[in-house]
Amino acid sequence: MKPHFHPPLRALMLGAILSGLAIAAHAQLPAADAPALNFSLPAFTPEGYRSFLLRASSASFAGPKEIELRNANLTVFNGDAANTVETVILAPVARFFTERNLASGPGSVRLIRDDMEVTGQEWRYDHAHKTVFIAKDVRVIFHAALPDLIQ
Numbered sequence: 001m002k003p004h005f006h007p008p009l010r011a012l013m014l015g016a017i018l019s020g021l022a023i024a025a026h027a028q029l030p031a032a033d034a035p036a037l038n039f040s041l042p043a044f045t046p047e048g049y050r051s052f053l054l055r056a057s058s059a060s061f062a063g064p065k066e067i068e069l070r071n072a073n074l075t076v077f078n079g080d081a082a083n084t085v086e087t088v089i090l091a092p093v094a095r096f097f098t099e100r101n102l103a104s105g106p107g108s109v110r111l112i113r114d115d116m117e118v119t120g121q122e123w124r125y126d127h128a129h130k131t132v133f134i135a136k137d138v139r140v141i142f143h144a145a146l147p148d149l150i151q
Contacts, residue, residue, distance in 0.1 A: 035060040039069070043101065043127075050077040052127060054096060054103070065099045072096075074103055074125065088112040089125055089132070101127035109134060115144040 039059035043051040056069035072094040076087040090112070094105040102124065109123040111132055118141075120134035 033060070035070075039067075041067075041096075045079045047080075049079050049081060050083055051079050052076045052101075056094075062095060065097060067096045067098065069094045069096060072103070072105075076127070076130065086113065086130075091123070103127075115142065117141045117143070 035058040037058055039054075039056045041054040043053075045051050053075045054069075055073045055075075057071035059067050059069050062068040069091075070093060072089075072091045074089040074094075075085055076089070078084040078086050088111070089103065090110040091103075091105045091108065093107050094103055096103045104124040106122060108121055109119065111118040111134075118132070118134065118138065120136060120138040122135035124133045125131070126133075
């Protein structure tokens with residue numbers, strides 16, 4: 001024998017089930033201010049080639065045009081069809097300013113290129129000029145011969 005529910009009771013049960021599902025779904029959503037995990041922000045040249053790729057294990061907005069990053073990896077490309085990596089910048093903590101394409105950090109940084117590797121503290125990278133400034137504890141290792149450097 002099939003159970004028979006009165007229409008008001010059926011509507012009440014359906015409402016209770018839907019409310020329970022809505023509460024469960026809402027409980028699983030991250031907070032609006034929760035950091036984004038496995039963050040990735042690519043940038044391209046006007047011709048459509050890769051200019052840089054910014055990645056981080058987590059990212060959160062520190063301001064309207066400022067992103068706070070953890071375990072940042074900024075890969076800079078040459079900007080043409082060859083898609084060659086010029087520089088990789090690694091930092092445990094960084095901030096990226098989206099309007100100016102500028103990255104900086106108060107702590108350690110590691111810059112890697114084919115011809116050299118640089119480490120230090122308190123750094124800033126300006127993508128428009130492709131320049132890096134490192135304020136403290138700078139250590140440079142050259143991977144290329146420098147026969148005429150010291151004369």
